[in-house]
Amino acid sequence: MWGLNCHAGENREYLKVVAHPQLHCPAKPATLSEVLEEYFERFQDVKTGLARAISKILGFEEGYIEKVFDLTSGFDVAAMNVYPPNFQSKGSIGVPSHTDPGFFVSLIQDVDGGLRVLSHKGKWINVYIPRNAFLIQIGDHLEILTNGKYKSHVHQVVVDNNKVRRISLATLHGPSLDTLVIPASEFVDQFHPPGYRGTTYKESLEANGHYEIEVQSCLEQLRL
Numbered sequence: 001m002w003g004l005n006c007h008a009g010e011n012r013e014y015l016k017v018v019a020h021p022q023l024h025c026p027a028k029p030a031t032l033s034e035v036l037e038e039y040f041e042r043f044q045d046v047k048t049g050l051a052r053a054i055s056k057i058l059g060f061e062e063g064y065i066e067k068v069f070d071l072t073s074g075f076d077v078a079a080m081n082v083y084p085p086n087f088q089s090k091g092s093i094g095v096p097s098h099t100d101p102g103f104f105v106s107l108i109q110d111v112d113g114g115l116r117v118l119s120h121k122g123k124w125i126n127v128y129i130p131r132n133a134f135l136i137q138i139g140d141h142l143e144i145l146t147n148g149k150y151k152s153h154v155h156q157v158v159v160d161n162n163k164v165r166r167i168s169l170a171t172l173h174g175p176s177l178d179t180l181v182i183p184a185s186e187f188v189d190q191f192h193p194p195g196y197r198g199t200t201y202k203e204s205l206e207a208n209g210h211y212e213i214e215v216q217s218c219l220e221q222l223r224l
């Protein structure tokens, strides 16, 4: 899906493709699908490694998250972004503040600067990503699974009055579409009642009337 968003609140051009369980990518240019295929194939090891590490940190056996999110069929969408868009450009907000659905988001960029994260004290922090490094951000469905222990944090992109051209690849790694995500019983007790309503991943992606591939957050609607 190609999109050009340059209205008051947003200012970017992007191509979104489903990356997993099966890569759906335009056939031309052939180098694009070849590079993405290799990237996402090799990224599976990073995803599995993170799932195992986080499972252990949460006190579960290492295969816990792979199992509850059914990651072998996990629904991943990659957004390739250009800021500012090639055509028109209005304002300096690349992407307004939001959280992302899913287990986690991985991000690479060509030039540093632009991405900001809202701290728990309500301050915007510029994110520094060392060259050749990935940024990993927690997604809404890990927040739901942990009943709010892990937070899907609010972030935005600010494009310095469009003086700098920036390209990023943000991939939203989700559970499988038919996985029902609810707060795990281990995080629920009389002092911590369930804070979120359970839905399948597919239902939560479509809750705001968007298509699955638009991967918009609906965390606010799921809060109890």
Ligand SMILES: O=C(O)CCC(=O)C(=O)O
Pocket: 079, 081, 095, 100, 107, 114, 115, 155, 157, 168, 169, 170
């Ligand atoms: O381009 C970026 O740095 C982040 C983009 C983003 O937040 C998103 O696509 O959800």
Ligand SMILES: [Fe+2]
Pocket: 098, 099, 100, 105, 155, 170
């Ligand atoms: Fe995002």
